[in-house]
Structure formats: C-alpha cells, structure tokens
Amino acid sequence: MNNLVVLPMVIPVLAGILFVFFRNQIKLQRWISFIVMIGNIGIAAYLLHLNQIAGIQRIDFSGWMPPFGISFVADSFALILVLLTSLVAAICLIYAFSSIGEAREKMYFYSFVNFLVAGVNGSFLTGDLFNLYVCFEIMLLASYVLIALGGEKVQLRESIKYVLINVLSSWFFLVAIAYLYGAIGTLNMAHISERIAESGQTPLLTVISIVFLTVFALKAGLLLYFWLPGSYSIAPTAVAALFGALLTKVGIYAMIRVFTLFFYHDPSITHTFITVLAALTLIGGSIGAVAYKDIRLIVTYNVVIAVGFILVGLAVATPEALEGSIYYLMHDMIVKALLFLLAGTMISVTGTTRIDEMSGLIRNYPLLGWMFFIVMLSLAGVPPLSGFIGKVLVGQGTIETGSYILLALAFLSSIFVLYSLLRVFLQCFWGETIISSEDEIPMKNGWMIPCAILTIGTIVLGLGAEFIFPYVSDAANTLLNPSDYIDAVLTQD
Amino acid sequence: METLTTILTGVLVSVATYLILSRSVLRVILGTAVLSHAAHLLIMSMGRGLKSGEVPILTDEALSYVDPLPQALILTSIVISFAVTAILLVLAYRTYRETGTDNLFEWRGIKDE
Numbered sequence: 278m279n280n281l282v283v284l285p286m287v288i289p290v291l292a293g294i295l296f297v298f299f300r301n302q303i304k305l306q307r308w309i310s311f312i313v314m315i316g317n318i319g320i321a322a323y324l325l326h327l328n329q330i331a332g333i334q335r336i337d338f339s340g341w342m343p344p345f346g347i348s349f350v351a352d353s354f355a356l357i358l359v360l361l362t363s364l365v366a367a368i369c370l371i372y373a374f375s376s377i378g379e380a381r382e383k384m385y386f387y388s389f390v391n392f393l394v395a396g397v398n399g400s401f402l403t404g405d406l407f408n409l410y411v412c413f414e415i416m417l418l419a420s421y422v423l424i425a426l427g428g429e430k431v432q433l434r435e436s437i438k439y440v441l442i443n444v445l446s447s448w449f450f451l452v453a454i455a456y457l458y459g460a461i462g463t464l465n466m467a468h469i470s471e472r473i474a475e476s477g478q479t480p481l482l483t484v485i486s487i488v489f490l491t492v493f494a495l496k497a498g499l500l501l502y503f504w505l506p507g508s509y510s511i512a513p514t515a516v517a518a519l520f521g522a523l524l525t526k527v528g529i530y531a532m533i534r535v536f537t538l539f540f541y542h543d544p545s546i547t548h549t550f551i552t553v554l555a556a557l558t559l560i561g562g563s564i565g566a567v568a569y570k571d572i573r574l575i576v577t578y579n580v581v582i583a584v585g586f587i588l589v590g591l592a593v594a595t596p597e598a599l600e601g602s603i604y605y606l607m608h609d610m611i612v613k614a615l616l617f618l619l620a621g622t623m624i625s626v627t628g629t630t631r632i633d634e635m636s637g638l639i640r641n642y643p644l645l646g647w648m649f650f651i652v653m654l655s656l657a658g659v660p661p662l663s664g665f666i667g668k669v670l671v672g673q674g675t676i677e678t679g680s681y682i683l684l685a686l687a688f689l690s691s692i693f694v695l696y697s698l699l700r701v702f703l704q705c706f707w708g709e710t711i712i713s714s715e716d717e718i719p720m721k722n723g724w725m726i727p728c729a730i731l732t733i734g735t736i737v738l739g740l741g742a743e744f745i746f747p748y749v750s751d752a753a754n755t756l757l758n759p760s761d762y763i764d765a766v767l768t769q770d
Numbered sequence: 771m772e773t774l775t776t777i778l779t780g781v782l783v784s785v786a787t788y789l790i791l792s793r794s795v796l797r798v799i800l801g802t803a804v805l806s807h808a809a810h811l812l813i814m815s816m817g818r819g820l821k822s823g824e825v826p827i828l829t830d831e832a833l834s835y836v837d838p839l840p841q842a843l844i845l846t847s848i849v850i851s852f853a854v855t856a857i858l859l860v861l862a863y864r865t866y867r868e869t870g871t872d873n874l875f876e877w878r879g880i881k882d883e
Contacts, residue, residue: 407843414850421857425864433865434877437795440858444802445790447854451809451847459816464839 279334281324282351285317285359285398286412293391306387307374313391314367317398321360325748328353333755333765335404343404343766344465350404350766353752354603358401358530361610364734365522366394368727372618373515375723376625381426381513389426393419393519400527404766406457406464409531410450413496417443420524423516424508432511439508446495453488460485467766470538470759478542486540486547490554493535497528499588500554502581506565509580510573514621517573521580522614526606529584533591533602537756544594552592552683558585559686563693567700571630575697576620579656582690583609589687590671598674599753600746605667607749608655608738612664615652615731619645622728623705626718632701637710641717644725646706648732653702655735657695663738775815782808795862795872799855806851810844817841 292313296306324334334351337343351359370390377386396416403409421443425436458464460481461472473482491501498505509520532551540547562581569575587609590602622645627635639646655662668691675684738745755761782804789801817840826838866872 407846411846411850414854418853418857421854421861425861428864428868430865430868433861433868437858437861437865437877440854440861441790441798441802444854444858445805447850448802448805448809451806452812454843455809455813455816458813458840458843 279324279327279336279351281320282334282336282349282402283338284320285363286349286395286402288313288316289391289395289398293388293395296385296388296391300383300385303379303382306382307370310387310391311367311370314363314370314394317363317394318360318367321356321363324351325353325356325360328356329747329751333762335766342769344463344468347403347405347408348465348766349402350467350762351402352755352762352765353748354530354533354756355401357603357607357748357752358526358610359398361607362394362397362401362523362526365610365614366390366519368730369515369519369522369614369618371730372518372621372724372727375721376621377513377515384426386423386426389419389422390519392416393423393523397523397527401530404466406454406466406469409466410447410454413450413527413531414447416524416527417447420520424512424520426516427513429511435508435511439504442495442504446492449488449495450492453485453492456485456488457482465766466534466538467763471763471767473539473542474759478540482540483543483546486536487550489535489540490532490547490550493528493532494554495528497525497532497588498558498581498584499528499532499551500558500561502558502561502584505581506574506577509577510571514618514625517621518614518617521577521617522610525580525584526610529587529606532588533599533756536591537594537599538759538762541594541759548592548594551588552680555585555588555592556683556686558582558588559690563690566693566697570632572620572623572632572701572705573630575632575701576616579616579694579697580613582694583613586668586671586687586690589683590674592683593671593674593678593680594757595674595677596753596757597670597677599756600749601667601670601672601674603749603752604670604742604745605664607745608663608667608735611731611734611738612652612655615648615728615735616656618724618728618731619649619652622720622724623649625724626720627712632704635705635711636708637706638712639706640710641712641714642720645720645728646702648728649698649702649706651732652735653695653698655739656698658691661736661739663735663742665739666742772815775811779808779811779815782811793873793875795866795874795877798874799858799862802858803851803855806847806855810847813840813843813847 292309335348337346337348396412399412421440461469463469495501509517562578565578587602587605590598624630655664658664658668786801786805789797817837824834824836826836828835
C-alpha cells in the first residue's frame with residue numbers, strides 16, 4: 278500500500294480542473310502545469326528507487342482488496358514510462374509557452390494537456406483491465422480536443438477521421454474486455470494472468486488475444502497506422518510532439534503488458550502475428566519516410582518505423598530483446614519529441630513545410646542544424662547516443678532466436694531512417710542560404726531551450742546506460758516473470 | 771435470454787456498420803452511438819444469469835445473486851460514449867459550418883492550408 282502511486286494521475290487531473298476556474302490567468306496556468314510535471318518526475322523517480330529496494334508498489338482504492346477492487350500497480354516498466362512521460366510533457370510545455378499562442382491558451386489548452394498526461398500515466402499504472410480502457414478514453418478525449426483546438430479546416434477534417442478511428446478501436450477494446458470477462462470472469466490484470474495460467478491458454482483465449490492485438494495495433498500504429506500521419510502532422514508543434522512521443526507509446530505499453538502477462542502461453546500463434554505485423558510496419562514506415570517531401574509527414578513516418586522496431590523486441594521476447602525494447606521505448610519518447618520540436622521550429626522559421634523550399638538553414642540557425650544532426654545520428658543508432666543500446670539489444674535477441682529476416686528488416690529500417698533524415702538535413706541545412714540576415718525570423722529562446730534539454734537527454738541516456746540499465750533490466754525481468762507481478766498484487770498486506 | 775441479447779447485439783452491429791459506411795456525417799455519428807450500445811449489450815450478456823430474477827446483492831440469506839460487475843462496466847462505458855458522441859457532434863457541426871456540407875465525400879477535397 279503506497280498512496281504515492283496514484284499521484285501521477287491525480288495531480289494532473291486536479292490541476293486540469295483547477296484551470297477551468299482561472300481561464301484568463303495564463304501565467305498561473307503555465308507555472309502550475311510545469312510544476313505538476315516536475316512534481317510527477319520526482320514522484321516517479323522516488324517510486325522507481327523504492328521499487329528496487331522494496332519491490333513492486335501498489336494501492337488498492339478504498340481498501341478493496343484485489344482482485345475485487347481496482348488497484349494501481351507500479352512496477353519498474355510502468356514507472357520508467359511515467360517518468361519519461363512527465364519529462365517529455367514538461368519540456369513540450371516549455372515549447373508551448375512561446376509557440377502555442379494566447380487564443381489556444383485561453384481555450385483551456387493547459388487543462389487538456391494535463392488531462393492527457395493524467396490519462397497516459399493512468400494507463401501505465403493501472404492494474405485493472407477495464408480501468409485501462411477508462412484511462413485510454415481519458416487520454417483520447419483530451420487528444421481529440423487538442424488536435425481540433427484552433428479549428429482550421431484541415432485540422433477539423435483530420436480530427437473527425439482521428440476521432441472516428443479511435444471510437445472504433447475503443448469499441449473493439451470494449452468487446453475484447455467483454456469476451457475476456459465472459460471467458461475468465463475477472464478484470465484484475467494479475468488475476469486474469471493467474472487464471473489463464475491455471476486453465477491453460479485455450480483456443481478461445483487465443484482468439485480473444487488477437488482481438489486485443491487488433492485494438493492495440495490500432496492505438497499504437499502497428500501496421501494499422503493509416504490514420505497516424507494525417508492526424509499527427511496537422512496539430513500545432515508542441516501538441517504534435519506530445520502525441521508523437523506519448524500516444525503511440527501507450528498502445529505499445531498495453532501490447533507489451535498484455536502479451537507478457539496474459540497471453541504468453543501460445544507464442545507460436547500470437548507472437549507470430551506480432552512478428553508479421555512488426556515486419557510489415559517496418560517496411561511500410563520506411564517507404565513512407567522516404568516517399569514524401571513534406572517534413573511533417575517524414576517525421577510522422579519515423580514514428581511508425583519506431584513502433585515496428587520496438588515490437589520486434591516483443592515478437593522475439595528474449596530477455597535481451599525485451600530490455601532492448603524498453604530501452605528503445607525510453608529513447609524514442611525523448612528523441613521523437615525532439616524531432617517533432619525541431620521540425621516544427623524549422624517550419625516556423627521558414628514558413629513552409631516542404632523540404633525542397635528550404636535551403637541553407639545552417640548559416641541562419643547553426644544550433645538548430647547541429648541539434649538536427651545529433652537527433653538524426655541518435656535515431657539511426659550511432660553510438661554513444663541513446664538509440665545504439667536499444668538497437669544492439671534487440672538485434673542480439675533476434676540473433677539468439679534465429680529470426681534473421683526480422684533482424685535484417687530492423688536494421689534496414691535504421692538505414693531508411695538515416696536516409697530520410699539525411700535527405701532533410703542536406704536539403705534544408707546545407708546548400709545556398711536563401712534567407713537573408715535581414716528577413717531572418719529571430720530564433721526564440723523558448724524554442725531552443727526545450728530542444729537543447731532533449732538533445733542533452735539523448736546524450737545522457739546513451740552515455741549513462743550503465744547507470745540506467747539496472748532499472749531497465751528489472752523492468753524486463755518483471756515482464757518475463759509474471760509470477761512476480763501476480764505475487765505483488767494478490768498478496769494481502 | 772442470453773441468446774436473444776446476443777442476436778440483438780449482432781443486429782445492432784450490422785445496423786451500426788451500415789450507418790458508419792454512409793456519406794452523411796450525422797449518420798456516421800449515430801452509427802458510432804448504436805455501435806457502443808451493441809458493446810454494452812454484449813457486456814451484459816457476458817454477466818450470466820440475465821433472467822434469474824435476482825438482485826445484485828449478496829447477503830447472508832441470499833441463495834443466489836446476479837453478477838453486479840457488468841452493470842458497473844456498462845454504466846461507465848455509457849458515460850464515456852456519451853462524452854465521445856457529444857464531442858463528435860460538436861466537431862461535425864464546426865466542420866459543417868466551415869465547409870457548408872455534411873457530405874463526407876466532399877470533405878475529402880479540402881485543400882491543406
């Protein structure tokens with residue numbers, strides 16, 4: 278029992294509600310949102326530390342013992358993701374302060390960012406399957422508003438598509454939960470895992486697992502990513518960075534959780550599905566990333582490639598590969614936020630989204646150019662930056678299980694990532710400078726500081742791997758030994 | 771009774787699919803509402819003992835009772851689908867005001883600005 282576990286969800290909800298009453302106090306809203314995110318970082322870091330000493334933490338709401346009540350369970354995997362969510366949200370907020378504009382700020386922008394973070398954190402921490410659905414919906418409702426806020430024509434069109442596809446996938450989620458409840462008779466995640474282990478994974482349960490796979494594939498953009506490039510590329514930069522860094526990761530988290538905790542008994546069916554989907558995602562994402570000249574689309578297709586890569590780790594499911602997936606998940610949250618912010622800044626300073634209309638930006642904005650160069654190397658997996666370790670570990674896992682096709686696709690996709698971003702770098706930063714120093718739009722500190730923090734983040738995550746590794750390894754260990762999770766939840770204390 | 775609700779669920783899903791595939795945005799939204807009702811019925815029929823005539827309360831004297839969890843799930847889910855339908859209607863109305871049409875096929879042509 279540890280009341281701290283619920284705070285990463287409760288504090289943002291309370292802050293979001295509070296802002297409704299202080300609509301015009303924008304300074305206040307900014308400061309409180311920022312402090313909330315920093316506070317969440319502290320709480321998550323403390324809990325993560327506690328996890329190593331005292332084991333998995335949990336809270337049973339209003340004293341209802343699991344499996345009867347709803348509980349929040351904080352294991353290392355969930356806490357690592359909560360920590361990075363809060364970090365990325367704080368940094369995107371700094372960017373939003375100087376880019377989002379007063380009109381949006383007065384229309385409860387910060388409320389919805391807080392609700393979004395609350396939903397994301399709740400999804401990571403919850404130990405109840407139906408509660409996971411509810412947290413997903415909180416997150417999605419906030420994202421519906423954030424994506425449509427501003428009300429431009431293209432935004433409205435994309436948001437209608439985005440809402441409809443998510444309503445449909447939520448419906449599938451509900452149906453999957455109904456079937457699982459009918460088959461197993463419980464919704465507590467640890468209890469479900471225990472009962473499936475007792476009764477064996479019958480064909481009926483395997484079919485239900487495929488329904489879950491469909492749902493999370495839609496949310497994470499695993500093969501079913503057709504909605505993703507359109508909706509992520511029209512949101513304002515700070516929002517797009519939040520979406521790119523957080524939303525698909527929640528789907529990935531749910532998929533990893535469900536397929537390591539519930540449906541791990543019949544990998545020849547379920548994990549083969551994931552393998553095929555991951556491989557197709559890598560191919561589709563790579564083609565998308567090199568096919569467009571719109572920088573926003575290039576960046577969003579990079580999100581798709583990363584989803585495929587992370588799930589390669591789940592598909593082979595060796596300890597190394599899962600560690601690699603978790604490490605890559607952390608890396609990707611930081612780097613995708615950075616990539617979206619850099620691309621958004623480039624669009625702001627040049628006023629165009631097409632890469633063939635930009636040229637020679639490195640002379641105008643050298644810092645921006647070098648940060649883009651670093652993020653490109655990091656995404657391609659060049660040591661000592663953070664992408665390297667995840668790629669090595671996932672690669673090791675695929676070699677151990679002999680899935681060489683997956684290995685080849687995973688590393689070919691890295692080359693496509695490098696090529697797609699190198700094309701942007703050569704086209705936009707090198708070449709003839711076309712913006713003269715007179716009509717150069719001055720770079721704002723509010724744009725550069727968040728990008729600089731994230732750039733330092735990717736370097737630190739790469740160089741500090743030795744220090745971070747025990748946490749990642751503990752997270753992977755819990756995923757691979759569902760009994761640890763079950764014991765932590767179902768023992769009375 | 772379970773068989774009947776399951777058949778009804780199937781009918782609702784097919785109706786909703788038809789509505790969602792139509793061109794008018796209002797029909798699509800109605801389709802999503804019907805779809806969520808189908809899911810609610812499905813959860814209800816998963817509860818077992820739909821027509822046992824018992825109350826969902828377990829006391830010392832009670833011999834049998836109905837599983838109360840599906841009702842709780844459905845209530846939560848109804849609230850969520852209500853919120854989502856509301857936001858969809860607002861979005862559709864705003865888009866209608868901006869474009870002057872509720873035909874989804876004509877929205878496709880809106881140029882990116």
